[in-house]
Amino acid sequence: MKRTFLGLILVLVTCGLWAEDGHSLWLRKKETGTVNVVCSDKSPTLAIAVQELKQGWQGIDGASITLKIKKDKAIRNDGFKLSSTEIQANTRIGILYGVYELLRRQQTEEAIEEKVYNPSYQIRALNHWDNLDGTIERGYAGYSLFWGKDKNLSVPTDAEKQLWKEYARTNASIGINGAVLNNVNASADMLTGGILQRVKAIADILRPYGIKVYISIKFSSPVAVGGLKNSDPLNPEVAKWWKEKVIEIYKTIPDFGGFLVKANSEGQPGPQDYGRTHVDGANMLADVLKPFGGIVMWRAFVYASNDKDRAKQAYNEFMPFDGKFRDNVIIQVKNGPIDFQPREPFSPLFGAMKKTSVMPEVQITQEYLGHSIHLVYLSTMWEELLNSDTYQQGKGSTVARCTDGSIYPQKYTAIAGVSNIGLDRNWCGLDFAQSNWYAFGRLAWDNQLTSEQIADEWLKLTFGNVASPQSADWKQNFLVPVKQLMLESREAAVNYMMPLGFHHIFSADEHYGPGPWWAPKGIRADWTPPYYHQASANGVGFDRARTGSDAVEQYHEPLASKFNDPKTCPENLLLWFHHLPWDYQMKSGRTLWDEICYQYATGLEQVGEFQKTWDKVEKYVDVDRFIRVQGKLRHQRRDAQIWNDACLLYFQKFSKRPIPYQLDRPQNDLDQLIENDRRRLHPGK
Ligand code: BDP
Numbered sequence: 001m002k003r004t005f006l007g008l009i010l011v012l013v014t015c016g017l018w019a020e021d022g023h024s025l026w027l028r029k030k031e032t033g034t035v036n037v038v039c040s041d042k043s044p045t046l047a048i049a050v051q052e053l054k055q056g057w058q059g060i061d062g063a064s065i066t067l068k069i070k071k072d073k074a075i076r077n078d079g080f081k082l083s084s085t086e087i088q089a090n091t092r093i094g095i096l097y098g099v100y101e102l103l104r105r106q107q108t109e110e111a112i113e114e115k116v117y118n119p120s121y122q123i124r125a126l127n128h129w130d131n132l133d134g135t136i137e138r139g140y141a142g143y144s145l146f147w148g149k150d151k152n153l154s155v156p157t158d159a160e161k162q163l164w165k166e167y168a169r170t171n172a173s174i175g176i177n178g179a180v181l182n183n184v185n186a187s188a189d190m191l192t193g194g195i196l197q198r199v200k201a202i203a204d205i206l207r208p209y210g211i212k213v214y215i216s217i218k219f220s221s222p223v224a225v226g227g228l229k230n231s232d233p234l235n236p237e238v239a240k241w242w243k244e245k246v247i248e249i250y251k252t253i254p255d256f257g258g259f260l261v262k263a264n265s266e267g268q269p270g271p272q273d274y275g276r277t278h279v280d281g282a283n284m285l286a287d288v289l290k291p292f293g294g295i296v297m298w299r300a301f302v303y304a305s306n307d308k309d310r311a312k313q314a315y316n317e318f319m320p321f322d323g324k325f326r327d328n329v330i331i332q333v334k335n336g337p338i339d340f341q342p343r344e345p346f347s348p349l350f351g352a353m354k355k356t357s358v359m360p361e362v363q364i365t366q367e368y369l370g371h372s373i374h375l376v377y378l379s380t381m382w383e384e385l386l387n388s389d390t391y392q393q394g395k396g397s398t399v400a401r402c403t404d405g406s407i408y409p410q411k412y413t414a415i416a417g418v419s420n421i422g423l424d425r426n427w428c429g430l431d432f433a434q435s436n437w438y439a440f441g442r443l444a445w446d447n448q449l450t451s452e453q454i455a456d457e458w459l460k461l462t463f464g465n466v467a468s469p470q471s472a473d474w475k476q477n478f479l480v481p482v483k484q485l486m487l488e489s490r491e492a493a494v495n496y497m498m499p500l501g502f503h504h505i506f507s508a509d510e511h512y513g514p515g516p517w518w519a520p521k522g523i524r525a526d527w528t529p530p531y532y533h534q535a536s537a538n539g540v541g542f543d544r545a546r547t548g549s550d551a552v553e554q555y556h557e558p559l560a561s562k563f564n565d566p567k568t569c570p571e572n573l574l575l576w577f578h579h580l581p582w583d584y585q586m587k588s589g590r591t592l593w594d595e596i597c598y599q600y601a602t603g604l605e606q607v608g609e610f611q612k613t614w615d616k617v618e619k620y621v622d623v624d625r626f627i628r629v630q631g632k633l634r635h636q637r638r639d640a641q642i643w644n645d646a647c648l649l650y651f652q653k654f655s656k657r658p659i660p661y662q663l664d665r666p667q668n669d670l671d672q673l674i675e676n677d678r679r680r681l682h683p684g685k
Contacts, residue, residue: 020622022426025170025434026461030107033061041069044208045092048169049099058106059084065102067095072116078177078210079118093177093210097445100173108460109470117446120404123295123330123414124444125178125214126171127260127361128421129185132195137183138365138511140372141422141429146181146202154197164202167421168209174441177210180416184262184299186216188224191245196252203253212257214297219261219281220269221245232274233284243288250292258294259285260332260416265302278317279324286326295412297332297359298325300349301339305524309542309549311337315348323355327411330357335385337551340368340418341503342494345563345573346385348554351392351402357410358403360385364436365420367511369493372420372429374636375610375629376493377486379439379451386447391556400447415444430632431625434462435486455486463621478620481613488606494572496603496640500596501541501576505529505647507677513639514646517674534579535654540592541575552577582655593655600644601663607633607640646673 020028035057037050049067057063066086075081080089080098087098098117105112129137134148145163147153156164171179181199182190189195203213222228222241231238249256263270263281271281282298289296303313318331325331331353336344340363349358362382369376386400393407400406405413417440421427428434435458442454459482465474497514498505506529507515516535519528534542544551545564552563562568566578571587574580584592611633618626645666648659659665679685 020625022431022434022625022628025427026438026458027170027173028461030056030058032057033059033063035059036062036064037067038064039067041067041092041095043092045096045210048208049092049096052096052099052103056103056107058103067099069095074116076118077122078175079116081114081116082112083114084112093172096172096210097175100175104173104457104461107464108457119175119445120400120447121359121413121415121444123178123257123359123412124176124441125180125257125297125414125416126176126364126419126440127180127184127216127416128419129183129365130181131183132187132189136422137185138363138367138418139420139422140365141420141427141433142424143422145421145423146198154194154201156198156201161201161205164205168206168211170437171211171441172209174438175445176441178212178214178257178414178416179206180214180216180260180297182216184216184260185266185268186218186262188218188221190215190217191221191225196249200252203256207255212255213253214257214260216260216262217285218269219263219271220273230274231269233271233276233280234274239284239288242285246288246292246294250294256292256294258289258296258328260297260299261285262299262301265299277321279321282329283324283326286329290326290328295328295330296326297330297414297416299361300331300333300347301361303526305526307526309544309551310526311542311544312549312551312554315352315554318349319352321356322353325356327357330359330410330412330414332359332361332414332416334361334363335382337554338503342369342490342498343381343501343572343576344503345555345576346388346390346399348390348551350388350399351390351397351407351556352554354392354408357412357414359414359416360399360403361416361418362440363418364440365418366433366436367418368506369490369497370636370639371512372433373632373639374493375430375432375485375489375633376436377432377439377451377455377489378436379443379454380487380490382439382443383451386443389559391559404447415447417444431462431629432486434458451487452483455483459483459486463625465620474620478617482617485610485613489610492603492606492610494603495599495606496643499599499603500571500592501573501578502533502647503576504532508681513677514643514650514673515677516647516650518677533575533651535651537654537656539579539581539584540596540651540654541579542577543579544577548579582657591657593651593657594660596651597648597659597663600648604637604640604644604664607637611637641667642673646670649673 035053037053039046039050068088070088071090075090078091078094080087080094082098082101087095089095130144130147132147134143136144220231222231222238226241228237262268264272282296286296300314300318302317303310307313333347333349337347338344388399390397390402420433438458439454442449459479505516507513507518516529519530525531552560563577569577580592582593586595614633645668649666649670
């Protein structure tokens with residue numbers, strides 16, 4: 001009976017009649033065979049492992065598989081050894097990861113050979129920028145899963161608990177084992193009783209799936225909720241307050257992970273308010289967490305308004321402290337020196353801090369890459385980061401190797417991704433944005449995976465035909481072109497938004513549309529695009545060479561010299577490092593101005609091609625997802641046109657050159673675009 005019903009669903013899905021709302025992500029229901037699972041451990045985690053095998057088995061019908069917890073030197077941390085008949089691990093969660101790997105391999109038709117799988121990073125965490133009122137900073141997929149305004153936060157509903165369970169399962173399926181539950185711009189209320197009860201309720205549900213909870217704290221909490229006179233980290237009263245708070249937390253949540261801290265950044269309080277340093281602040285917290293095994297993830301995202309080059313500041317502020325942090329402090333460094341831009345060079349702190357644990361932070365939510373409207377697969381961007389060579393310990397000192405323990409003996413290794421999920425039915429707002437959540441988990445587990453492989457897996461799991469998985473026809477006509485689209489998508493976005501090293505030329509604080517002109521009076525310069533593009537009649541770009549801000553010096557040779565010379569600087573970072581005349585000769589033989597025009601045109605054309613590719617695969621996709629993605633692509637194409645027109649017409653005012661005659665003419669008028677933008681930002685004025 002059960003089989004018949006499932007069969008009916010499968011027929012409907014095959015015929016495209018059963019619309020998929022995207023809620024099951026890469027864990028869609030499928031028809032299974034039976035499997036006999038041998039397992040003596042009765043823990044909740046292993047119960048999940050057994051259940052997952054039974055409900056997802058795609059191997060030989062009636063086969064047997066043994067789950068075995070047994071130490072093996074080749075297996076590290078929560079790694080596992082997988083074969084087609086046995087999963088072995090040092091830990092229970094290792095077994096569960098092995099189960100997910102096995103099921104993924106069955107479903108994607110990858111070979112299952114005996115092999116050990118070890119994680120690249122010990123801590124693989126999502127950072128939720130969720131506020132206690134349920135809104136999400138830079139969230140484009142609805143409200144928070146965890147918090148809400150009119151909720152009794154200390155008593156979660158069954159529906160909430162169910163959702164948290166699905167969240168936990170999804171994360172475990174890709175190896176994510178940490179969740180920071182609230183915004184880095186933290187509320188001090190996070191540390192109050194009712195809220196901690198909710199953190200406990202969440203932790204209880206996440207625990208069997210191997211996920212620890214962490215919270216972001218506000219550095220001034222001792223004053224704000226503790227009633228103390230100050231929050232000076234060297235004040236013994238303050239340290240005592242934190243100590244008692246931490247004891248209370250661990251009484252409630254014995255396996256609590258620790259704190260994430262944004263201090264003295266963008267107006268957030270921090271130790272510098274009392275003339276103390278990042279080291280004073282981080283170490284004080286580390287000391288109180290240490291007895292419980294907790295850690296401090298202290299962010300290096302800092303910049304003051306008066307500095308001449310924002311890109312240099314994190315390095316300048318943190319390098320003098322190398323070696324001074326406790327071993328349970330990890331410095332959390334954004335991928336680039338500025339701020340999650342479509343393309344940045346890697347942050348020079350990677351590899352440079354040699355005696356300090358450092359972890360990369362990437363942004364899964366597409367704050368600067370088209371929100372949940374543009375189809376942008378971010379894995380290629382993270383792959384570029386992880387494989388960037390810092391040269392700090394000779395050739396091959398990639399960011400991956402400098403942060404995963406291969407080169408420096410960090411006590412803890414970790415990676416964080418700013419989450420893109422919310423209460424939207426499909427979790428991420430845009431179906432393809434799910435691939436970014438997936439890719440983050442997969443790369444955090446194995447930082448050597450390629451974006452191609454990850455896209456391949458994700459497409460098979462997410463769009464694979466449930467009834468007849470992966471027919472040759474499906475592979476050739478759906479998988480190949482759509483994978484290609486994904487792999488090109490980030491470069492396309494760079495092309496139509498900020499090619500050749502342009503950065504931060506968004507309008508206002510929304511970080512969505514173009515605004516190279518945007519510079520309202522009274523606002524700090526480093527929050528306005530002209531600070532970053534420096535366009536004038538003489539040329540364009542930020543001079544970070546030795547003749548300019550000398551940011552190149554923060555990179556290890558041979559990179560410093562390579563970036564310093566426009567002839568050797570990679571062209572995709574040219575205007576990041578150099579201010580060049582409009583007629584500067586590019587490698588293509590074109591002038592800089594012409595090349596800029598061509599790059600924007602290429603981006604626009606790429607999105608046009610994405611639309612055609614998608615329309616062509618209609619018969620392979622269920623109606624719902626097909627239409628949703630089609631609509632988003634249309635929107636993306638329209639907004640790419642606006643990027644193209646706004647940037648070309650604006651920069652043309654300085655270059656005073658024609659847009660190459662081979663290229664399509666802008667469709668919008670610059671004054672109108674600026675006026676539309678102004679009206680949108682100030683409705684009614
Ligand atoms: C910026 C975001 C801001 C965040 C900040 C951060 O615009 O909302 O608070 O990063 O990472 O890019 O702290």
